[in-house]
Structures are given as C-alpha cells and as structure tokens.
Amino acid sequence: MRRTFGSVVALDDARLEVARGEVHALVGENGAGKTTLLSILAGHLTPDAGTIEIDGLAIPDRGWTTREAWDRGVGMVHQHFALVPRLTGEENLSLGVRRARGGWALPTDWIRRRVEAIREETGLDVDLRTPVEELSIGERQRLEIMKVLLRDPRILVLDEPTAVLAPSEVDGLLTLLRRLAGEGRAVLLVAHKLDEVLRVADRITVLRNGSTVLESDRSKVTARSVAEAMVGDAEALDTPERTEVRVGDIRARWLGRDDGTDLELRAGEIVGVAGVEGNGQRTLARALSGRELTIDGRVHLPEGVAYIPQDRGREGLIGSFDLTENVALGHHGDPDVRGGPGALFLRWSALTARTREMIHTFGIRTSGSRAAAGSLSGGNQQRLVVARELHGSPKLVVAENPTRGLDVAGARFVHDQLRRLRGADQAPAIVLVSTDLDEVLALSDRIYTLVRGRLTEVPAAERTREGVGARMLEASE
C-alpha cells in the first residue's frame, strides 16, 4: 500500500494481514502512518497503489467509498466518536442502521432487540435514552462500539480506543475485545501504548515511517523488540540523567474543585503533572499560564509566562497568518516591537527580523517568514510555537501535551528544548501537563497527579509507572 500527501510519503510498502477470530494490533509511533492506513481501509482515502482484500475478495482498483467499506464489513470505531451530541443513544444508533435496511420508520424495535442480543453475548452495555452530550466518555465509546456492532462487521477496527479511558476502564475494553474476537470476528486494534496492546493481541504488525517493519505472533516478541521496531533505534528508550538546579522560588497556589493544593514551582526545575484526559488539565494549564483565568484558580504569576498549548493549530497559531504575524501574535505586548505615538503601531521590520532569527536558530523548515503558518508541518509548527514562547527569557513555562501529534523527531526536539531550558542560566520554572505518562516520567524532577481537579504530589519513592499510574486512578470511577 502506498499513499502520499503532496510531497509527504505517508505510506510506502505497508502490509497488513488480519485473520478472523484474532485480535491484531497495529502499532507505530505518531506519524508512522497508522491513521492513513486505517483511513484507506475505512474508505475515507484512496491509495495511490496497493490492494485491499476482504475474505479473499479483492476490492476494485478504483478505490472505494465509506459506504462500500461499511457494506463489505469494515466496522470502524473512531478515536473521536462519530456521535451527534444532541440526539439520544438510540437515535444515534438508528443513524448508522437505516441506510442498510431501508424504510421510513425508525427501526427502534429491531435496534433494541439487537442491542439486547449483543449485550448477552459480549456484556456490552449501553445507555439508549440519554442525549449523548450527557454521557461520559466511557459510555460514549461503548455506544460507538455498539453502533458498529449493529452492522455485524466482519472486521472491527478500533483507533486508539484506550487513549481517552481511565486505566480501570481499559481492562473492560480489552476483555470485550477478546470476547468479540472469540465470536469469530477479526479485531484490529490500533495503538501506540505497548503494554495494553501486548496484553490482548494475538498478532502484531509494526509500522514505521510508512512501511511495515515487523509482522509477528505475540508469542514471538517482547515489549522491547516491538518498541525498537517502532522507533528504529534503542536510544530513545533510555531515560536521560536529570540534574537539579535551583535559583529562586516561584509559588503558585492552585485551587481545585475541593480544596487548595500548593503547587510549588522552582526555577530550573521541571514539574510534571500527570493525569488521564478530562481531569482538568486544560483548566490547570490555562490558569497557570494566565490565559483565560478561571474562577476557581487563584494564581500569583511572575512577569513573563510562556504557554505551549495543546492544540497548536487552533490555539497556538493562526494558519492563515504568516510566520511573522504569528510571532506578532505572541509578542504584540512587547515594547521592543511597538512604535509611533502612544505605541499604537507595530514595527513589522523588527518583528520580521525576529522571526527570521527564530527560523534560523530553531531550524524551522519553511520557505520564509512570509509563508503561511498553515503550510508548515506539525513538527515545524511546534518549533515555531516553542521559539516564540521561549523568546525573551520567561520566568515560567507551561507546556500542555507539547508532543501530541508529533513524530519521534519532533517529540525529541521538544523534550531537548525543555531540558536545555532547565539547565540554562536564569532558567525558568517549567510545568509539563501531559496525559502521556512516559513523557512525564522521562522529563520531570517532581511529579504531581491531577485527578478531578485535585493536585497531589507524588513522593519520590513512588515515581514509577505503576506508582504514578495507581495514583492517577484514585477517586476516579
């Protein structure tokens, strides 16, 4: 299978074989091509070259549509659920089903019967009556899976299903997947969290840089060998040394939902905040960085706070603005770039010079300072954001999931920058709010967990995967 997007080769010599009755895991780093491959399978994209075969029937070369994919038995459960928030569970289920069965009336009876049957077979329980917008993430995911199961797919494809679940819910999901495979379906699980995948998979395929580099039975691999295949070298797996440098103190008092917790931040230190998505990370990051202060948080901030937001495309950059304008977006308050009477004007010459310097220093690959920010790749966009935010020696740096959606090289760049910052003269205090536990463990000098808006510091002895992981579950369902 081969697919390119412009000059970017997303897939090149990617192979995947899934058998009935097995749970097959497709793993790879961010940007390895998993999403592209899935999109092709589901009919969203057509490949430039390559074939798809289901049960021995080859799919015609002209590519196929989402509709055909459904009809042929590909049931895809997306990472971002395809549920209409204002409709009820039942109505959402109807949406997918009607097209297959034809007819005017809502197939309510049929749906209820099938839902009940599936529940008996697999233990999958869903809420039909409540509007989706009122359901929890776990409940929504179950509904999404039920929606797909109603179509009786031959192959059930799940895209990063565990990314949004709390560790306790993950078990339930994995058990369900085993049961579904036991029924004779093929289950394809896409993930990049190795340990979960290894618990449940029968066979594994590893994608790296768009190509299949490993296809094997579960019994024949170890976590390490898979990880190596994913990353391509063993270097990324070592945890680097951490040095501590302390210069001065910064104190931030974060009031969560229940009571106050002092979050102590010190210059030259990286404090990691670990937690499952949806426990208040965004609010915390925003409050700490002083952007969109919330009512609950009272924070005393120093002058000069840098914020690397989670959603760089929407919150960090304006795609239709050029690079200089995006730098101006962050720096327009800086007296050095203002001019004219009452400092009303922006000195674009100064801003352009600054931007060019950033392009050079941070190795941003672009056609120039006038290029539209939207034309940059994800990694380069993040470089721009980092360059802009770290300019001017901020005293506090708040990074929220800074490596989300980046490939290995991109993630490494961000981590290197954070470490470099920590060890610099006049180092700032750095807060890393991340749902990626490995990232937190690798970078942080001290760790807090964020559960339902409450921060708790993790004692040094428990700063391991299991220790922090366990604490993340406290007081969550």
Add this chain to the structure above:
Amino acid sequence: MMDSLLQGAGWAAFVEAGVRLGIPLVLAALGEMVSERAGVLNIGLEGSIIAGALGGALGALATGSAGVGVVAGAAAGVLVGLAFAIPVVWLNTDQIITGTAVTLLGLGGTAAIYSARFGATGTQLTLPTLEPIAIPLLSDIPVLGPAFFDLAPTAYLTFALAPLLAWFLFRTEWGLEVRAVGEDPDAAAAAGLPVRRLRLAAALFGTLLAGLAGAHLALAYTGTFAENMSAGRGFIAIAVVVLGRWRPWAVLVAGLFFGAASALQFLLQTLGWDVGYQLFLALPYILTLAALGGWVGRSRAPAALGLPWPRRH
C-alpha cells in the same frame, strides 16, 4: 349599538387579515425551518419568493390556469434556490454572502424581466386567481370561520404542512438524518450519511416552499404582480423560524403572530387609532429579539447552522 357592531366587524377583519397575511410567512418559514434544521441558513429566501411570484404570474397568464401558475411558481423558487444551494453546499461558499447575492439576483432579475415584458404599459397585471374554497359548516363559525376555513388551496396546504413536517422531522428516519446533519455533520458523515445531498435536498425544499409562498402571494393574495412585492418576507421568515424555535407547530403560530401584527393596523383603524401603527409593525421583531435574549437564550438552533461542511482545519 352601531359601535359594537363595527367593533365586531373590526375583530373579524383583524383575524381574517392576520391569517391572510400570515400564511405566506408560515409557508416560507416552514421551508426555511427544514433547511436550517440541516444547517443551511438561507437569507436568499427572498429571491425564491419573488421568483415564485413572477413564475406563478407568468405560468398563470400563459395557461390561463392559476393551478399551473402555482406549480410554475414553485419551480421558479427552486431554480433560484439552486443558485444558492449549489455554491453553498457543493462549493462551500459562505452562506450569508451567497444568500445576499441570491436575494439581489432574484429581486433584480424578476424586476428586470417584469419591466421588460410588461413595464411599458404601466397598468397592473391581472392574473387568474386561486379561488378560496369554503369548508362547509366550519366556515360559518363567527370570526374564526371566514378566517381559517375559507381559504385558497395553498393556504390549506400550509396548515397541513405543520403536522406533516412535525411527523417527518421527529418520526421518520430521513427527518432524523436531516437533524443529525444540522447538529453534527462530521458525526453524520462518519455514520455514512450523505451530508451534502441531505443539505442540498433540505435547502431546495426550503426554496420550493418559498416559491409556493410567492405564487400564493401573486395568485391568491393580491391577484397581481408588482416589483419587489415580496416586501422582505424572506427575511421575516427567518425571524419566524427563530421565534418558532425550529419546531413546525411553533413556527405556524409564530408566523400567524407576525401576520397578526401586520393586521393590527386594520383593527386600530376601526378603533379610531390612526396614528402609530408602525410601532405595532415593529412589535413582532422586538418580541423575537426578546425571545432570543430571554428564554430561548443560548438558542437551541441546530448546532451546525450556517457552518460550511467540510470544514477547513
């Protein structure tokens, strides 16, 4: 004695006028409601209405039959509607600006065509009209009878549409799909729904009813055609949809309410208040504003209303 007789006549005239004025609004608004439920806000509705009026007029004149005129009017409405719906749904042009352009197109085009064919004479057109059909017994009820049960066929159609659309939107699978597309087109697409086709169909349905409303204006309400006779009804219909909270029965009531406000001038004249009726003309709009700001508040408009799809990211 005479006074109270006059007052009785005044009220009857008021109710009758209210319904008469409200019908075209309700008709256009019901169509726009379906369109908006699918996420398409059509402020080019005015263009479809006036096109429907001219189409109706031309059709009726050509064949001598008002019935044919009605069909022609509906077709004309859809024709103009295509100029709106295709750019908006398939080319993802901005709904507001496209709508404005289509309104200009419709108003200008119909005025030009009318001017070119009939303008020279300077006399008003007389059209074959849709005769009102009186429902026996019911039309004899005082005040309400002549108002509700002695109407042109298109008016009865309008009343029938309210329950029909209510059933369609909330009880059928297609109605569910339309609603899904208007709330979250991404999710709908992932569920395999043909989002664009649904939006196109809903938008064109809206313009169909708008064309019918225009034909009704020409062939049942006035019996003639005049430039710009739609008089902003396309915009008013949008307000009616909002006041009616995108629900068919409420839209019916809201449209009649707007009609009633316009009809107030008759009542006031009878009561001897000649001055200031424009204030009452403004009343429905003020009320809609209040509704928007008050209990409708963060209005339960279809979440994806006015947004292009697919979105660019």
Add this chain to the structure above:
Amino acid sequence: MIRARWWGPFFGIGLALLVTSGALALGGYDVGEALAALWRGAFGSEQAIASFTLKRSVPLLLTGLAVALAFRAGIWNIGAEGQLYAGAVAGFTVGLIGGGLPSFVLVPMVLLASLAAGAAWATLPTLMKLKGGTNEVITTLLLNFVAINLTAWLIQGALQEPRGVYNESAPLPESAHLPILWSGTDLHVGFAVAVVLAVGLWIVFRFTRVGFLVRAIGEGPAAARITGQVRSNRIAAGVFLASGALAGLAGAVQVAGVDLKLYESLSPGWGYTAIAVALLARLNPLAVILTAIFFGALQAGAAGMQRAAGVPFAWVNVIEAIAVLGVLVAAREREAA
C-alpha cells in the same frame, strides 16, 4: 476570513458582464449600444462621474467599510441598513434642531450624532452576542425592520413636514447641508470624508496593534484569545459598535448631502448591497473605495442604459449578484484533505 483569490473580483465582474451581454442579446436589445450607454451613464461626462457615479458610491462606500470592518473581526453585521436609518434620523434631528447654528459647527454635530446613533443601534446585538452568545446575523437583521418601521412612524408623526400631506420630513436647514466638493456638480464632501475614513481604516489594519488584533480575532479567535491574550470581547464590542457608527454616518451623509430631507424610503437596501461591496473588495478598506465606485458606476450606468437603450434598471442588481457569486465561487474553501 474570506480568503478570496486575487483574481476573484475580476473573474466575477467579467462573468457578470458576459451574462449581461448574453441576456441583453436574448432580450432583443442591442448589446453594443446598451453597453456603450452603460459606460456613458457612468463615466461619459464630468456630471456623470461626479453627480452620478461618485455621488451614488458614497453610501455604499461607508456601509461597505462598516461591513468590511465587522466581517474582518468575524462579526456578521447584517444590520448596516438599520444602523444607517438610525444615523439618518439622529443626524437629521440634530440638524433640524440646530438650524440656527453656523455650518462649521452644525455639520460636524450632525455627523457625530449619526456616528453615535449608528453605534447605539448596534449595541443590543453586541450585548446579546457577547453576554448570551446569540447569533448576530439574526439580531441585526431583526433590528433593521425595527429601524425602518420606527423611522416611518417618526416621519408620519413627529417629524412630518408641516403640511402633513406627504410621507417625508420638513426640509433640512441649509446650515446643516454638506458643502459641495466638486463645484458645478452634486458631489458633496461626504465623498472625501468616506475616502479619508477608508484610508484611515487601512492604515489601522496594516500598521497598528489594534488593527492586527482585530484581524487575529477574525481569522483565529481561539489563538487570539489564548496565545495573543487578546481581550476578544472588548475588541469585538468595539468593532461592532464602530461598524454601526460607520453605517450610521452613511445615513446622515445621505440625508445632509443628497436628500436634504428625511424620506421613508431612504435606502434602497444599501446595508445589504454593502455586503457585496465588501466581499468584492476582499474586506480590504482601500479596495472598498474601488468596489463602491464600481457599484456606483453600475447604478449610474444602468440608469443611462435604461434611458438610452430601454434596458430595465433593475438589471443592475443582477450584475452585482453575479459578480459576487463569481468571487465566491473563485474563493471557495478547499475540502479538508
């Protein structure tokens, strides 16, 4: 916001002229003569240029600026029509009351009153949008009707001309009249004011911090709030009110420069046509000058075309509409890959 390709407007205009020629031919008109009459009506003489084309472009220029400003910030102000009426009424009233004052005092007062009234008329939609998240398309649209009806009420009542016969107001005192800019024609200083405002607005967008932030809000509201730490609500409110003010000014300028009276049918829909004017200019204030003049030329030319070749005046709306549709189609958003 609307990232139209640069050739969009030319494509649109070209398409419009093409369609027009086609329709004229179909209708049995002499295409060459008609188009020549169109040109002559717009640019054929000094009078044509000044008293027709440029004069007619003024309300479109001001409302076009109002709309362009709002749209740039992502605010869909469809209420320029109502704001125009509000400004007209306020300006007229001030002019009427202050009739005894000298011109150089009264005229600025009239204009300032209209700015305030236009902004005031935009206040309710602004509040409803910022406090309640209510869609401003509908609120501003509704207020247009309210404004028109209120104006009609005033003209038939308090402001009616002394004899109480016609639906128009008493004449505007002469000291409130706008002075003539181009002697020998009807072109008044309103034109100069509008052009200066357009240039000023362009400078603001291009060179000032505030202008930059307004653009940021329009093109990337989330990034503006979070990265730019822009107080979006305040700036959006300011832009909304300023937009209303400009539209209000358009109303007073028309009353004090051309009509010299308050008529019930003051505006033939300038507030809506302004949307087309702004779009054709890709929301760039300098370009709005050009597109407003273009629309003014079309209107002047269409009148000439009707006189000379018998082509219905209403056709000009069709030309405008097709031009806009052409730009929109040329600018269409690409599908997400």
